[in-house]
Amino acid sequence: GAGVSQTPSNKVTEKGKYVELRCDPISGHTALYWYRQSLGQGPEFLIYFQGTGAADDSGLPNDRFFAVRPEGSVSTLKIQRTERGDSAVYLCASSLGQGEDTEAFFGQGTRLTVV
Amino acid sequence: AQSVSQHNHHVILSEAASLELGCNYSYGGTVNLFWYVQYPGQHLQLLLKYFSGDPLVKGIKGFEAEFIKSKFSFNLRKPSVQWSDTAEYFCAVNPASNYQLIWGAGTKLIIKP
Numbered sequence: 001g002a003g004v005s006q007t008p009s010n011k012v013t014e015k016g017k018y019v020e021l022r023c024d025p026i027s028g029h030t031a032l033y034w035y036r037q038s039l040g041q042g043p044e045f046l047i048y049f050q051g052t053g054a055a056d057d058s059g060l061p062n063d064r065f066f067a068v069r070p071e072g073s074v075s076t077l078k079i080q081r082t083e084r085g086d087s088a089v090y091l092c093a094s095s096l097g098q099g100e101d102t103e104a105f106f107g108q109g110t111r112l113t114v115v
Numbered sequence: 116a117q118s119v120s121q122h123n124h125h126v127i128l129s130e131a132a133s134l135e136l137g138c139n140y141s142y143g144g145t146v147n148l149f150w151y152v153q154y155p156g157q158h159l160q161l162l163l164k165y166f167s168g169d170p171l172v173k174g175i176k177g178f179e180a181e182f183i184k185s186k187f188s189f190n191l192r193k194p195s196v197q198w199s200d201t202a203e204y205f206c207a208v209n210p211a212s213n214y215q216l217i218w219g220a221g222t223k224l225i226i227k228p
Binding site: 003004031033035040041042043044045048055056059091093103104105106107108109 | 119124149151157158159160161164205207214215216217218219220221
C-alpha cells in the first residue's frame with residue numbers, strides 16, 4: 001500500500017489479557033517507530049527500529065511491553081497483562097532513515113481500550 | 116528533560132482570520148523541527164519541517180513557520196485561515212543527535228465558517 005497500515009484500528013480487551021498490534025510500514029522504509037498517544041496529549045516515543053533490530057527501546061514503559069520486527073518490515077507491538085492505564089492510541093510511523101530523511105509517515109493508529 | 120510546549124490547547128477563529136500557534140522547546144543543541152497536522156478522522160501528516168538554512172520555512176496549504184533560535188521557538192503561521200484548516204496541530208522536535216520526535220500536547224484549531 002501507499003501508506004503505513006495499522007491493524008486492528010480498534011481493540012477492546014479485558015484487564016490482564018495479552019494483545020498484539022500490527023504495523024505495516026511503507027515499502028523500503030528502514031526506520032520504524034512506535035508511539036503512544038493518550039487523550040489530550042501528544043505522542044510519546046516507545047521504540048525505534050532500524051532494520052530488524054530495536055535501536056532504542058528506552059520509551060517502553062515496563063517489561064510488559066515488547067516489540068519485534070523480524071524481517072525488517074512488519075512490526076508487532078506486544079503488551080502482556082494489560083492494565084487500564086495502557087488504554088491509548090498506539091501510533092506507528094516509518095521513514096527512509098535519518099537526517100533529512102527523518103520525515104516520519106504515520107499510520108491511523110490502533111485505539112486500545114482496556115476494560 | 117527535553118520538552119516541547121504549545122501555548123494554546125484550543126483556538127477558535129473565524130474564516131479569513133490570521134493564525135499563529137506558538138511552540139517552544141527546551142534543548143540547547145542542534146534540533147530539527149516539525150509541525151504535523153491531524154484532520155478529524157485522519158492520521159498525522161507533515162505540514163512543514165526545518166533542518167537548516169532559511170529559518171522561515173514554507174509548508175503545504177499556505178502554512179509557514181519561523182525558527183527563532185534565541186527564543187527556542189518555532190511558531191506556525193497562516194495569514195488567512197479556511198474552514199478546512201479545522202484540525203489538531205502538533206509541534207515536534209528531533210534533537211539532531213537523536214531520532215526520537217519529542218511532541219507538544221497539540222493545539223485544537225476550530226475555524227468557524
